[in-house]
Every structure is written in structure tokens, then in C-alpha cells.
């Protein structure tokens with residue numbers, strides 16, 4: 001009876017798998033703070049994409065991890081057509097074609113030696129407008145590599161509009177933009193730093209949002225839509241379900257939520273200690289995010305949950 005009258009359902013197609021691919025490795029490297037998640041080799045990434053597809057997952061969000069020596073102040077590897085992310089997009093595309101939606105993180109922090117999402121001005125602050133020029137170039141190389149959706153995640157003002165123009169200029173009108181609309185400056189990104197080998201100097205408070213603010217997200221939402229966002233996202237997910245609910249009731253574009261590294265790590269750590277029921281906790285967090293209004297959820301559990309849903313275990 002509960003199953004029959006359930007108001008919220010979770011399906012494999014609701015899920016998007018974020019995945020890391022690291023340059024220059026021959027074996028996958030486990031991420032200690034995210035048990036079960038690895039930095040992929042080019043080869044294991046292709047396999048992970050196939051596995052996700054077979055589990056019914058609808059998309060994969062790719063993050064590139066360049067060799068340390070290739071990180072610099074401008075994040076040059078992010079716009080190199082032979083940079084790891086661009087190579088990985090082509091690899092995944094060759095493997096799964098258009099059956100899986102291929103998405104890419106459009107941000108500089110994986111490629112900068114200072115770990116910020118943009119380039120810095122003379123005072124060491126992120127320079128918004130100079131960063132936008134880098135993002136425009138990134139969007140173009142990612143689109144050239146064959147990505148279906150770009151995800152500008154740096155929270156620079158005007159990023160969606162600049163990326164839209166850059167894509168249209170090179171005839172990539174059909175590449176969509178998943179806007180990180182409401183992205184909060186969060187402690188829960190912690191494990192991600194290890195995942196992308198980033199040693200951030202300082203914090204992101206000059207460009208990411210204050211957890212105390214909700215109305216600010218509605219302003220970000222209006223701007224992103226005006227600039228041409230095709231889909232919008234709230235991130236992190238769990239601590240911001242009210243923001244998600246409000247965004248979802250205010251728009252008619254698809255709404256996504258990103259269950260981030262720290263949300264994953266918390267459940268895995270508590271489960272490892274035997275303090276919570278891992279499976280139930282995972283499904284409860286995802287159901288909560290769906291109930292709050294996300295149509296799509298980026299989660300590191302995507303493939304596993306997709307498999308379990310397909311097997312009828314939930």
C-alpha cells in the first residue's frame with residue numbers, strides 16, 4: 001500500500017554520475033575521503049560510463065584532474081584541446097555515443113595552482129571578468145570535444161551569458177547549459193579537494209553564496225534564466241532543501257540538485273562505523289532531494305542506486 005500511494009518515486013533516469021578522470025595514471029586512485037569513489041584512468045572512466053548507462057543512469061558529469069606540473073595561475077590545461085577533460089569527453093563519447101548525456105564541469109579550480117575557480121588580480125582576489133574570458137574559451141573546447149551539457153560551476157557573475165554567447169559563436173547552439181544557480185560556500189566540499197588534488201589557498205566566500213541566504217538564490221536564478229540557462233541546479237543538496245523547493249516551484253526549466261562529496265562521505269563514514277543503515281540512508285537522502293523538487297540528482301551513488309532500482313530492490 002505504501003508503494004502504491006508513494007508521492008515521490010526515484011528512478012535510475014533521475015540520476016547523474018559525477019566522475020573524476022586523472023591524467024597520467026595507469027591504475028585508478030582511490031579517494032580516501034570518499035570510500036568507493038576513485039580518480040579514474042582514461043580506460044576505467046570509459047568502463048564507468050558504460051556501467052552507469054547499463055544501470056539506467058541518464059548522465060555523467062566529468063571532472064578532469066591534470067598532472068600537477070600542468071597547473072598554473074591561469075588554469076591553462078582547462079582550455080588545452082588535449083587537456084585531460086577534453087580527452088575524457090572524447091573517450092566517453094566514443095564509448096557511449098549519445099546514449100548517455102555527457103556533461104562537463106566548466107570551472108578553473110581543477111587547473112589552477114592556487115585552487116581558485118578563476119584567475120586572480122594583483123591583490124590575489126578572483127577577477128570576475130577576466131575569469132569570464134577563460135570560461136568562454138573552456139566552453140568552446142569542451143563543446144568541440146563533443147560534450148552535450150556544460151556546467152559552469154565557478155559562480156562568476158555573468159558566466160551563463162558569456163558561455164551561451166561563446167557556444168553560439170562557434171555554432172554550438174545545441175550544447176546546453178546546466179547553471180550552478182545556487183551554489184553555497186560549503187564545508188561539505190571538503191572531500192572534493194582530495195578528489196581533484198586541489199590545495200585551495202583561502203576560501204571561496206567572494207564568489208560562492210552565504211549559507212544564510214535564500215532570497216539571494218532567487219536573484220541568481222532570475223539572472224541565470226535571463227542569461228540563457230537551460231537547466232538550473234542547487235548545490236549542496238541536503239542542507240539546502242528549502243532553496244531547492246523554492247527554486248523548483250518558481251521555474252519551468254528542469255531543476256537539478258548536487259549531492260556533494262561531503263554529503264556522500266558523511267553517510268559512508270557513519271555506515272562504516274555501523275551507526276546507520278547505509279542503504280536506507282542513501283535512499284532516504286535521495287528521496288528527500290526528489291521530494292523537495294529536484295528532477296535530476298547528481299550523486300556519487302548513481303550507478304549503485306540505478307542498479308538497485310533496476311533490480312527492484314527498492
Ligand code: PBG
Pocket residue numbers: 105107108109110117153154188189190191192204259260261262
Ligand atoms: C568547482 C566544483 C566543486 C564541486 C563541483 N564543482 C568544488 C567547489 O566549488 O569548491 C564540488 C563537488 C563535490 O564536493 O562533490 N569545480
